[in-house]
Amino acid sequence: MARAVTTRRKTLTTLAAWGIALLIFFPILWMILTSFKTEQDAVLSPPVWFWFDWTTENYVTVMDRANYFRFFMNSVIIAIGSTALGLLIAIPAAWSMAFVPGAKTKDLLMWMLSTKMMPGVAVLVPIYLIFIKLKLLDTHFGLIIVIMLINLPIIIWMLYTYFKEIPGEILEAARMDGATLRSEILYVLLPMAIPGIASTVLLNIILAWNEAFWTITLTTVDAAPLTKFISSFSSPQGLFYAKLSAASTMAIAPILIMGWFSQKQLVRGLTFGAVK
Amino acid sequence: MAVVDQSAAPVSAERSAARARKPNKLFRNLTAKIAMIPLVFVSVGVFVGFTIWTIVYSFTSSKLLPKLNFVGFEQYTRLWADRRWLQSIENLAIFGFFSLILTLVVGFTLAALLDRKIRGEDVFRTIILYPFALSFIVTGLVWQWILNPQFGIQHIVQSLGWTSFQFDPLNNPDIVLYGILIAGIWQGTGLIMCIMLAGLRGIDDDIWKAAKVDGIGTLKTYLRIIIPMMRPVFITSLVLIAAGIIKVYDLVVAQTSGGPGLASQMPAMYVYDYMFGGQNLGQGFAASTMMLVTVAIILIPWAYLEFGGKKRG
Numbered sequence: 001m002a003r004a005v006t007t008r009r010k011t012l013t014t015l016a017a018w019g020i021a022l023l024i025f026f027p028i029l030w031m032i033l034t035s036f037k038t039e040q041d042a043v044l045s046p047p048v049w050f051w052f053d054w055t056t057e058n059y060v061t062v063m064d065r066a067n068y069f070r071f072f073m074n075s076v077i078i079a080i081g082s083t084a085l086g087l088l089i090a091i092p093a094a095w096s097m098a099f100v101p102g103a104k105t106k107d108l109l110m111w112m113l114s115t116k117m118m119p120g121v122a123v124l125v126p127i128y129l130i131f132i133k134l135k136l137l138d139t140h141f142g143l144i145i146v147i148m149l150i151n152l153p154i155i156i157w158m159l160y161t162y163f164k165e166i167p168g169e170i171l172e173a174a175r176m177d178g179a180t181l182r183s184e185i186l187y188v189l190l191p192m193a194i195p196g197i198a199s200t201v202l203l204n205i206i207l208a209w210n211e212a213f214w215t216i217t218l219t220t221v222d223a224a225p226l227t228k229f230i231s232s233f234s235s236p237q238g239l240f241y242a243k244l245s246a247a248s249t250m251a252i253a254p255i256l257i258m259g260w261f262s263q264k265q266l267v268r269g270l271t272f273g274a275v276k
Numbered sequence: 277m278a279v280v281d282q283s284a285a286p287v288s289a290e291r292s293a294a295r296a297r298k299p300n301k302l303f304r305n306l307t308a309k310i311a312m313i314p315l316v317f318v319s320v321g322v323f324v325g326f327t328i329w330t331i332v333y334s335f336t337s338s339k340l341l342p343k344l345n346f347v348g349f350e351q352y353t354r355l356w357a358d359r360r361w362l363q364s365i366e367n368l369a370i371f372g373f374f375s376l377i378l379t380l381v382v383g384f385t386l387a388a389l390l391d392r393k394i395r396g397e398d399v400f401r402t403i404i405l406y407p408f409a410l411s412f413i414v415t416g417l418v419w420q421w422i423l424n425p426q427f428g429i430q431h432i433v434q435s436l437g438w439t440s441f442q443f444d445p446l447n448n449p450d451i452v453l454y455g456i457l458i459a460g461i462w463q464g465t466g467l468i469m470c471i472m473l474a475g476l477r478g479i480d481d482d483i484w485k486a487a488k489v490d491g492i493g494t495l496k497t498y499l500r501i502i503i504p505m506m507r508p509v510f511i512t513s514l515v516l517i518a519a520g521i522i523k524v525y526d527l528v529v530a531q532t533s534g535g536p537g538l539a540s541q542m543p544a545m546y547v548y549d550y551m552f553g554g555q556n557l558g559q560g561f562a563a564s565t566m567m568l569v570t571v572a573i574i575l576i577p578w579a580y581l582e583f584g585g586k587k588r589g
Contacts, residue, residue, distance in 0.1 A: 014394040020386065021403045024462065027418045028406060042427075089318065092311035100308035108312075108319070114575050115323045117519030121547040122564040123326035125333075125342065125557065149322060156315065181307055210411035212526040231413045231530065241421070248414050255409050263402040 028252075035059070035245035042242040058246035068229070068250065074140065075225035075251075078215070079208040081144035083201055086155045089148075094159035095185055099168055109160065112153040120150070120213050131218060138220045146218065147208045154207070155200055162196025163189070202262050206255055226251040327568060334561035342557055351562035361563060364541040371453050371460070371542075372521040378461050379517050380510070383468030388498065390469070391476045401473075405466040412463070416530020419459035420446065446532050449539035456531055456540055463527070464520065468513050475509030476502070508581075515578045522570055543567055 033049070034042050041052045062068050097105050127146060128137075136142030166189065174188045190197070212227040219228055230244075230251055337347045355361050386404065390397060407415065422428045425444040433441040445455030479502060487497040503510070525544040528534060534541040543563060550560030 010392070010394070013389055013392045014396075017386075017389050017394045017400050018396075020389075021400050024407065024466075025403050027422055027462070028410075030422070031418055089314045093315035096308035096311040100304055102305075102308075108316070110579055112315075112319050114571075114579065115319060117515075117523075117571055117575060118323065118327070119523045119544055119547075119564065119567045119571065121525070121544050121551070121560075122330055122568050123323070124548070124564075125551055125561070126326040126329045129342070149318060152315075152318060181304075206409050210409070212411050212413045227411050227413050230411075230417060241427070244417070248417060252410055252414055256406065259402060259406060259409050263398055263405075 028256075031245045032249050034242055035249045037242050039240070039242045042245070058243045059250070062243055062247045062250070068247070071224060071226050071229040072250070074223055075209055075227075077140050078143050078147060078223070078225055079205045081140065082148040082151065082208045083155075083204040085144060086148045086152050086204060087197070087201070090152060090155040090159050091185070091190070094156055094163050095189060097156075097160050098163035098166075099171060109157065112156055116150075116153040124217065128217070137218060138222050138224075140223045143215060143218060143223055143225075146214050147211050150211065150214065151204050151207050155204055158200045158203070159193070159196065162193050162200070165196075166192050199262070202258065206258070209255060330561050331565050331568070334558065334565045336558050336561075338557040338561070340555045340557070347558075351558045352566075355559055355562045355566070358559075360538055360541060361543075361546055363538045364543050364546050367453060367540060368521070368524070368542055371457060371524070372518070374454075374457055375460050375464070375521055376514065376517050378457070379464050379468050380513060382461060382465050383513065384472050384503075386465065386469040387472035387476055390473055401470065404469055407463045408466045410463070412526035413530045415459055415463045416527050419455070419462070420531050423455050423458075447536060449536050452532060452536065452540045456528055459531060460524070460527060464517065468517065471509060471513050471516075472506070475506040479505060511578060511581065515574060518574045519571060522567060522574075 035058055036054045036056065037052050038055055038057070097109065131137045131142055134142075136145075170192070171184055171188055174184050179188065209225075210227065212231065215225050215227050216231055219225070230248055333342050333344075334351055335346050335348060336343060337345050337350070390400065394400065423430075423444070423446050425431065425447070430441060430443045433443070445451045445458075483501060483505075484497065487501060492500070523544060524542050525548070528540055528542050528545065532540045534545050544567070547560050547563045547567065550556050550563065554560070
């Protein structure tokens, strides 16, 4: 990009970009600020920005009252469980697609990706009925399976694009040296694909963490994650404004922190490997 | 999605074909097939199976429980005579139209801005992607507060002195869709921007130089040369946005629950309510079949362009 851009112009575009970034970040910022206000300060007119009595009382109340920790743990279990299960199915499949492609590989990949675009309501009832029959409603295991199914296309697609960048000759060399298929995948392919697998895992944890439609439908109490917790405060009406902000901030904090430290992988993951 | 990979695919296929001719070909192929079984089971068994199930039962008169007493197209006739369904289709059309255009325009503009090599690009990119990494539920709630007349934008502007300022979209049936639209664009633009940026970075610098030599202005270069060149990127973005629009559910539920009245009802909510609240499964199935058909109408031409065309070329 050796395009000639004058310094003044560059400063201007940078300023514009940062203005936009601030505008986009503002809603999140406001929510975080509000979570540290008292309920009175939160609805004050005109609004106070930074000069209020900072308090953590909202966080204490939310944790006490709503059993926040259990929702949080459910989110963790579901996010990690579904990602792990997804990898277990996706790694062999992606290996097969990347290194031993058949005539139908591209079609299958295409098909996988299009299922991601399918509206969830279209398969809701059959899944719901199966859940009733197998007593999976409101269980971690059931949710892990459903969320894994939803995100599997993305896991496969991402792993496939990463695996394809690894030269097949290296695997072949390992095979010539007498490596079994298992050790070929386990000790040669996977270590080389670690960065790719890491970003796949990261993106999937985020997607699973945010999944709302299925978690709200298929859980009641025992396995309910944070999305359910937040949605249960459906109408704040000013009463719990600061507390709800605190609850939401806690729900998104892990995502914001993870996102910050892994921005590059995140961008690549979210754009299906199109941006490197 | 295969924007960048397209060029790499044929090479890799040739290479692997060469590899597959090695002695242990049969064993490897067999293992490769076995490795695919769980995936094929999941994608074909679960997705196709459940989808067909839903379509089959959309031709029955199922009420509280699914029953196989076929009634032909009766559920569809009733569906298309239902004011609520028609309203939600209309809402989706309005929401979808603006959401598609605005997300593309804003996404491309931001990407073009970012392509000018601004300082701190990584941080900027992350911040713009942040909304996308949030749950729709959180997005819906945040915007519900910001658009709340008592302490949101309306309140702030009024307290700054403009007391007659009115901006209360979520409680006004005439503009409620635009309130949801703002939140939707806020959430979706980051992803489109990243995809567009990838497209812009893929364009050869010589084209810019040539345009400059010919004395074509920056804006004109974008409109006449760059954007036509980025057609595949635009198509991919279009498909991603469109698929998201048809599915829109959580965002609306968190912001307005479909109200006021029917003003922000969406097809997915209609389906959901008929399946769980209305005790009229058959009609819910018919509605979800209509949604599936719409997704297929969007996806099939795209799949043909991205994958089908290449096989022959």
